[in-house]
Amino acid sequence: MAEAAAFAIDIRVYYEDTDATGVVYHANYLRYFERARTEWLDSRGLGHREMAERHGVAFTLADLSIHFRRPARLDDRLAVTAAIAERTPVRVVFEQEITRDGRSLIQGQFTVACVKVADFRPCRLPEALSKEFR
Amino acid sequence: MAEAAAFAIDIRVYYEDTDATGVVYHANYLRYFERARTEWLDSRGLGHREMAERHGVAFTLADLSIHFRRPARLDDRLAVTAAIAERTPVRVVFEQEITRDGRSLIQGQFTVACVKVADFRPCRLPEALSKEFR
């Protein structure tokens, strides 16, 4: 997992992300986590458009859980990681973390399910994509 | 205009709407204004789905301008108005205002253009809808 765990994107906290308590609004961390998953998928040639147009599938969130340790603040520079923790023929579990200066702020686990674009029904991950998740 | 100007919806300010300065984040007022336009259209039988499915048209924003006088704060109860200021065969101009206890906070003007759902090209307002904007 060492390699996968190394994947991370940098994010800066803007006003749009904060709320009146002075820290990042909790739902906005989910946006950060999704940006990292998107970039991770892209880095493996699994962009949204390619998956839909070439394979007829998309990913949809089935479950998520978040553990909040410390808040992020305006102007913070954050790193958001993405790594695969588990894979079944129909689901992929991402383990993700938001850190600031190497210190863990928020941890998240996201289970995404493969669905057909045509009817949003669950389906098996296409063989061609499956190997990218190993 | 007296009648049209009377149309308003009530909105409460939640944490999601605020930013670290303690007041509503500026882009979020646009969400408030759009909720009021949506309810105004609905009140005249011009819901998004009906317009798309029965008439093949949709509205898209062409221009907007906002004047900020006073900020709204967490837990505020606001009124957001919607009224037609002008109408041409292809465009409708809404004048809108956000008030708190009758006091004006923000004013906005939104020009929406009629487009065909199929190709997003500008088109004339269907005759059947046109009368609703008088």
Added chain:
Amino acid sequence: MAEAAAFAIDIRVYYEDTDATGVVYHANYLRYFERARTEWLDSRGLGHREMAERHGVAFTLADLSIHFRRPARLDDRLAVTAAIAERTPVRVVFEQEITRDGRSLIQGQFTVACVKVADFRPCRLPEALSKEFR
């Protein structure tokens, strides 16, 4: 729990809530859930301002988990419930659900911790508030 479970607010899905897949963007369900918790607290006299000004405390999210069953769509009318599932001297666990026409779409569990407004350190729920969570 019958009484508590009955607490719900109504929400309409606007364009602002949706994404390019045509359904509600996943992070936005968290905004819906928080609106319901805010209204639940308010209905018991536990508004954000009163808690901060009279008791010097605030609630902060410690953990959350969400299970997605079915998506909500543009113009949907949803009900969002809030009920207390568990309470310790320093934490409160909310069980919440989003339904459409009585059918469950999304379930969420939110653990909120009591903190002092002054330094954001965890603290016990003030005696005066504690009884409201029974």
Added chain:
Amino acid sequence: MAEAAAFAIDIRVYYEDTDATGVVYHANYLRYFERARTEWLDSRGLGHREMAERHGVAFTLADLSIHFRRPARLDDRLAVTAAIAERTPVRVVFEQEITRDGRSLIQGQFTVACVKVADFRPCRLPEALSKEFR
């Protein structure tokens, strides 16, 4: 203006930015524009914190107007510019543009006013900052 006009940041469109029409939700362009203004200010040593802590001032939006020409879509790579169009002792007007592959999508004009952090009252731009806006 040639130099100033050259300032731009790159932005990628994520799901969070889009709505059910398949393009970027209009209010989200304002978030893009603000990111560019923030980075422009930062590039001149005018970060939010420095301004508040060293000079006791902040910027607040007084007026904005947006002209929408073409929509941005999921996965688009955009450039967002920021340049000063006008400056008075109490206000600064930014002209901004969002482009894709050099083609103009959205134009915006934002008037920001200088206010004292202490009471949010309008004030003159501090001498030390004033020169940065030339």
